[in-house]
Amino acid sequence: MNVLLVEDDPLIAMGLLQALQQNAYTVLHAPDGTRAEGLLRANDIDLIILDLGLPDMDGLELLRWVRARQSRVPVLVLTARDGVEQQVLALDQGADDYMEKPFDLRELEARIRALLRRSHNLSTDEVSLGALQLSPFQRTATLNGERLELPAREYEILEILALSAGKVVTKARLAHRLSREGDEVGDNAVEVYVHRLRRRLKESGLAIRTQRGAGYVLENAG
Template identity: 50%
Template sequence: MRVLVVEDDLHLAGSLTALLASSGYAVDCVHDGPSAEALVRAEAFDLVVLDLNLPQMDGLAVLRAMRARGNAAAVMILTARGAAEERVRGLDLGADDYMAKPFDVREFEARVRSLLRRQAGLRSAVVTLGALTLDLTNRQFSLEGQVVDLPPRERALLEVLVMRAGKVVAKEAIVQSLTSLDDMLSDNAIEQYVSRLRRRLQPHGIGLRTVRGIGYLLEKAT
């Protein structure tokens, strides 16, 4: 899953980026409104963590421009401007959540998980596909009730596929979800990850099909 952090406090921005990256998210970070507005125009994000007091362009203006273009990425406003009228303005403009600084890191992480779950159209924190289970609370997979330890990139790829199980996921969407601007992910690398996951899942009745020229489909094997 891909997250954009928009925060002009460099220390906080670095801390949030490191925190989210350590949880396995692909994270980009910018520090002013115009950079944020340009990036959300050019790239696809699952979640935008948006400060309001930004140089050159207010965070609410960034949000307004996003929603005017039909950008449906989840938006969490994270700001020191915690007055009720500010929260109402942000929510009315299309924000999905609002946290006032200072904040509890554990609550922030929980809200991120909740927003990403809602973004994927999931009501429950536990997603099951046959013998495969994903617990989004700790982002942990299990097969036949046994915890599966996966390398970070394979885990991130499987998470994307599980959250869209039964649907073909385009390669381009996979690259967008798994990489930040500083990362590279080739088609060959994706094929290798898919091949490893397929070998692991197939004995448990989970199929991972390649749909040529389009992407991949995760489903219960027939």
């Protein structure tokens, strides 16, 4: 899942980046509204965490811009502005949730999971493929009952393949999903991540097959 973090405070941004990446989210960071607009134009974003006190514009202006583009991406406002009036204003202008700073990280993570569940119309049920189980909104995978310690990008590829099991997923789709600001992912990098996943899945009864000229498909081995 791609999360856009719009936050100008470097300490808060760094803490959130680390916490979200540890939960296997791909995080793009914008310290101001202008750069946030650029990232939104160039990337598929699953959720926005939005500070309101940005250096170049009010966060509500960015929120209105997002909704004016007919985008339904969930927006969680995370701000130092307190009071019911501020909450009502943000929610009326298109925010999906509102949290005040300082905040509890566990609560923030839970709200993120809830917003993603609603936006993707998915439940908390695990995806089971033989000995492999994925919990998309816990961002975890287990094999034969033991947790797989996967880097964020490997997990992202595995989740995409698992949710499309039996169907071809193109390299271009995988590369686009993994690309982050200033760190484009090409076909060669995708091949490296897939190679690593194949080794991890060796005892799973599953195989990632290459469909020449098309992409990859996750299916039963044999």
